[in-house]
Amino acid sequence: xxxxxxxxxxxxxxxxxxxxxxxxxxxxxxxxxxxxxxxxxxxxxxxxxxxxxxxxxxxxxxxxxxxxxxxxxxxxxxxxxxxxxxxxxxxxxxxxxxxxxxxxxxxxxxxxxxxxxxxxxxxxxxxxxxxxxxxxxxxxxxxxxxxxxxxxxxxxxxxxxxxxxxxxxxxxxxxxxxxxxxxxxxxxxxxxxxxxxxxxxxxxxxxxxxxxxxxxxxxxxxxxxxxxxxxxxxxxxxxxxxxxxxxxxxxxxxxxxxxxxxxxxxxxxxxxxxxxxxxxxxxxxxxxxxxxxxxxxxxxxxxxxxxxxxxxxxxxxxxxxxxxxxxxxxxxxxxxxxxxxx
Amino acid sequence: xxxxxxxxxxxxxxxxxxxxxxxxxxxxxxxxxxxxxxxxxxxxxxxxxxxxxxxxxxxxxxxxxxxxxxxxxxxxxxxxxxxxxxxxxxxxxxxxxxxxxxxxxxxxxxxxxxxxxxxxxxxxxxxxxxxxxxxxxxxxxxxxxxxxxxxxxxxxxxxxxxxxxxxxxxxxxxxxxxxxxxxxxxxxxxxxxxxxxxxxxxxxxxxxxxxxxxxxxxxxxxxxxxxxxxxxxxxxxxxxxxxxxxxxxxxxxxxxxxxxxxxxxxxxxxxxxxxxxxxxxxxxxxxxxxxxxxxxxxxxxxxxxxxxxxxxxxxxxxxxxxxxxxxxxxxxxxxxxxxxxx
DNA sequence: CTGAAAGCGCTAACAA
DNA sequence: TTGTTAGCGCTTTCAG
Numbered sequence: 001x002x003x004x005x006x007x008x009x010x011x012x013x014x015x016x017x018x019x020x021x022x023x024x025x026x027x028x029x030x031x032x033x034x035x036x037x038x039x040x041x042x043x044x045x046x047x048x049x050x051x052x053x054x055x056x057x058x059x060x061x062x063x064x065x066x067x068x069x070x071x072x073x074x075x076x077x078x079x080x081x082x083x084x085x086x087x088x089x090x091x092x093x094x095x096x097x098x099x100x101x102x103x104x105x106x107x108x109x110x111x112x113x114x115x116x117x118x119x120x121x122x123x124x125x126x127x128x129x130x131x132x133x134x135x136x137x138x139x140x141x142x143x144x145x146x147x148x149x150x151x152x153x154x155x156x157x158x159x160x161x162x163x164x165x166x167x168x169x170x171x172x173x174x175x176x177x178x179x180x181x182x183x184x185x186x187x188x189x190x191x192x193x194x195x196x197x198x199x200x201x202x203x204x205x206x207x208x209x210x211x212x213x214x215x216x217x218x219x220x221x222x223x224x225x226x227x228x229x230x231x232x233x234x235x236x237x238x239x240x241x242x243x244x245x246x247x248x249x250x251x252x253x254x255x256x257x258x259x260x261x262x263x264x265x266x267x268x269x270x271x272x273x274x275x276x277x278x279x280x281x282x283x284x285x286x287x288x289x290x291x292x293x294x295x296x297x298x299x300x301x302x303x304x305x306x307x308x309x310x311x312x313x314x315x316x317x318x319x320x321x322x323x324x325x326x327x328x329x330x331x332x333x334x335x336x337x338x339x340x341x342x
Numbered sequence: 343x344x345x346x347x348x349x350x351x352x353x354x355x356x357x358x359x360x361x362x363x364x365x366x367x368x369x370x371x372x373x374x375x376x377x378x379x380x381x382x383x384x385x386x387x388x389x390x391x392x393x394x395x396x397x398x399x400x401x402x403x404x405x406x407x408x409x410x411x412x413x414x415x416x417x418x419x420x421x422x423x424x425x426x427x428x429x430x431x432x433x434x435x436x437x438x439x440x441x442x443x444x445x446x447x448x449x450x451x452x453x454x455x456x457x458x459x460x461x462x463x464x465x466x467x468x469x470x471x472x473x474x475x476x477x478x479x480x481x482x483x484x485x486x487x488x489x490x491x492x493x494x495x496x497x498x499x500x501x502x503x504x505x506x507x508x509x510x511x512x513x514x515x516x517x518x519x520x521x522x523x524x525x526x527x528x529x530x531x532x533x534x535x536x537x538x539x540x541x542x543x544x545x546x547x548x549x550x551x552x553x554x555x556x557x558x559x560x561x562x563x564x565x566x567x568x569x570x571x572x573x574x575x576x577x578x579x580x581x582x583x584x585x586x587x588x589x590x591x592x593x594x595x596x597x598x599x600x601x602x603x604x605x606x607x608x609x610x611x612x613x614x615x616x617x618x619x620x621x622x623x624x625x626x627x628x629x630x631x632x633x634x635x636x637x638x639x640x641x642x643x644x645x646x647x648x649x650x651x652x653x654x655x656x657x658x659x660x661x662x663x664x665x666x667x668x669x670x671x672x673x674x675x676x677x678x679x680x681x682x683x684x
Numbered sequence: 685c686t687g688a689a690a691g692c693g694c695t696a697a698c699a700a
Numbered sequence: 701t702t703g704t705t706a707g708c709g710c711t712t713t714c715a716g
Contacts, residue, residue, distance in 0.1 A: 011471070013693060013694085014693065014694065015693080015694095023702075023703085024702070024703050024704080025693090025694080025695090025703095026695075026696080026702070026703060026704080027701090027702060027703075029694070029695055029696090030695090030696095030701095030702090033695085037701065037702080038701070038702085039701060039702090042701080042702085054469065054494060055469075056466065056469035056470045056471075057470060057693085057694075058406075058470060058471040058692095058693055058694070059470040059471060059472050060402050060405050060406050060471055060472065060692095060693080060694090061406055061471075061692075061693035061694040061695090061708090062693080062694055062695080063402055063694095063708090064400075064402050064403055064406055064692090064693080064694075064708045064709065064710090065693080065694045065695050065696090065707080065708050066694085066695065066696095066708080067708070071452070076441075089431055089434070089632070089633070092431070092434035092435070092437065092438060093434070095434065095437065095453075096434060099418075099453055099454075099455055100455070103454070103455050108452055108453075108454055108467070108472075109452070109453045109454070110413075110450055110451070110452050110453075111437075111441055111450075111451045111452075111453055112441075112445065112450060112451070113441055113442070113445050124398065125450070127396065127397075127398035128398045128399060128400060128401040129353070129398075129400040129401060129402050129403075129709090130401050130402065130450075152396060261633075261636070264633070264636040265636065268636065268638075290431070291431070291603075291606070291633045291636075291637075294603075294606040294607065294610060294633075294637065295633075295636065295637065295638065296610075296637065296638035296639075297638075355709060355710085356709065356710065357709080357710095365686075365687085366686070366687045366688080367687090367709090367710080367711090368686070368687060368688080368711080368712080369685090369686060369687075371710070371711055371712085372685095372686090372711090372712095375711085379685060379686080380685070380686085381685060381686090384685085384686085399709085399710075400708095400709055400710070402708095402709080402710090403692090403708075403709035403710040403711090404709080404710055404711080405692090405710095406692050406693065406694090406708090406709080406710075407691080407692050407709080407710045407711050407712085408692080408710085408711065409692070471693090
């Protein structure tokens, strides 16, 4: 007997408890909800019965009736081209920190992944009434689509950079300051030819690059376009960027990478080309993923405060979901100096 | 005006579409469901209307009526003592691979974290009718509680080791074989004093250790209890284990760590003690997390096949949820030889 | 081909 | 203090 479609024991429901307790469903409902209208004796009898029978209220029905909901959607866009799997440690950490923050607030988390090309699908869990709002991890270049969602009054908050003309709420690190910190640190180490690895069309990355440029300017150094390498977040993006940079034959003594992963990849590549890190080339990452400190050499990087990020995202979303307004927030970033630059 | 509890525009529902289209809700329902009973003209009119108004069916109500559900619960137990945040890259990867597998099957993923001490809370999303079953990541030492859940007919599949007297379905790597592979490799490198870092009370870890012992036995070497260090998965568990091992003054020329993270931590600690890896001590990890290859030296490790893991977990769960039986499965593991042991 | 009516499992007036 | 009744938004017989 492979499958028994309709199993033996139908799922227990309130009516069953009511019958067994010899009361009406209203009474059961009230007892379970802890209403003060119920006699102590009845309440305890009902609760005891429910517990011993392992009965739990059907949340779907309850939600329908009460028009409430304690679930938020977290969506992670993926690149339809690479069909890239959710694997960047940074995103994953963010997921973890969101789970923590939501648990703390008594909310559940419905995770879905959507094709970044059709980002309005991100709103589906909301449109279908499954969640009270959406947290989107990864702004990428979908500013317009996000604006449309916001215009549709989808409660949505996205992890990313603040942009002009932005209708939606973002929570993100202070990328400009982060870039500047990084630049200033490298300059302080005596580096003058600082290469930047990253796709500056991505808002966050662009701002980090701007920050770097500000630091350079402040030091009276002009940013050299030959040192800007448009690396992407593909698995060996750092290596490719190193190859590209070397091919350009522009001298450099430091690399500021758009993410820790890219920095690590770059370091390995540099080493294979016989370049010493940090001796000949200082390398600085971004994010401070857990493994940055385990790397050899331990990675100097700009930390994005994950735990606070999760909390801030959740706080903003709940505010929006309640019909309030949630201003975008920028979380402070922090330079973590390890051995890859000194 | 901070909040507007009941916003301007009530959420659209089927009745609205029906009215606007001048038909009954039955017709709308059928049209949207693609029933063949509806005239082509009516269907397209309704669908067009729905699309232009951005209407989506309320899944909660639909589920209630149809007694169906396309959501599965993924629960990640956390240690109540350390209140440890969901941060181990391996768990996170698993989450990603589950998300992929579920998306592939058209299911949503409801993630929750539960206190490992009260593991029966893991069934809550099922008991409350929110999900059709549970995938539990991390068996830990909760064999009995898991058995109880299974006895209650909660469709549940757990990532972990197969144990005797097990009522629930597990999907896991072949830890015994993994341990043996690791041991054989180290022995083949001429290492004879192999230390093991990990808590062998955890089923998976215990089996890995057993595998190591088998390899030793096959080589005619007796396992030395002085080389078994009960390290745990705390952030600096590897370092602590190294300290402990050195304090014991038992000579060793290799370390087999219970996870990649622990291996990396151990390598850093060994290095600080002036020991060369792999020159004086070969170090081998477990999991093959993405960053294992980025580490310096790149880490030799036993790979657990994540993508297949996700798929297998989901397949088993769906089978169970349909009332079928799902045998436990062991996924093959693979030794990935990099530089930390050769 | 379409509509009226009943009901999924629950809660909340309103009565008693 | 408790029960009766009317829905929450949807699908689906059963009659037209």
